[in-house]
Amino acid sequence: MSDGVHSDPSSWSDPRHKRGLAGEEQAIRFLQSRGWEVVAHRFRVGRIELDLVARRGHLVAFLEVKTRRGTAFGSPFEAVRVWMDRYGQRSDVYRFDCIAIVDNKLEHLEDAFRPGWR
Numbered sequence: 118m119s120d121g122v123h124s125d126p127s128s129w130s131d132p133r134h135k136r137g138l139a140g141e142e143q144a145i146r147f148l149q150s151r152g153w154e155v156v157a158h159r160f161r162v163g164r165i166e167l168d169l170v171a172r173r174g175h176l177v178a179f180l181e182v183k184t185r186r187g188t189a190f191g192s193p194f195e196a197v198r199v200w201m202d203r204y205g206q207r208s209d210v211y212r213f214d215c216i217a218i219v220d221n222k223l224e225h226l227e228d229a230f231r232p233g234w235r
Contacts, residue, residue, distance in 0.1 A: 140216075140218040141184075143184075143218060144216045144223065147216070147223055148180075153171040153178070154172050155170070156170050156172050156204075157169065162199045165199070168180055168182040169182060169216075175206070177205065177209050177210070177212070178211075178212045178214045178227075179197045179213050180214050180215065181215050181216070182218070183215075183216075183217055213231065214226060
């Protein structure tokens with residue numbers, strides 16, 4: 118798995134960043150317990166970032182993980198396309214999932230949306 122954390126989290130002062138990383142790590146454990154291989158964590162293309170990319174056979178899932186005390190919003194569409202172009206295989210089937218963590222309760226919405234790229 119590629120890990121895109123570029124600095125030492127123990128030196129972070131913003132509690133939102135620490136909460137976000139903890140949520141991503143929780144999501145990784147969740148996915149692995151269900152047979153997924155997490156192939157990228159915080160995949161970066163310039164200033165654009167994918168939280169997680171997971172694979173189970175030929176199915177590749179792009180996961181945006183939002184860890185908040187309230188509701189979350191947003192998705193990194195451009196980074197998904199770059200990952201597909203660089204690392205995707207012709208036989209891959211893509212699915213877009215979202216993981217929401219609110220007050221330490223994790224919910225995984227599989228096949229959350231379809232942008233119509235392939």
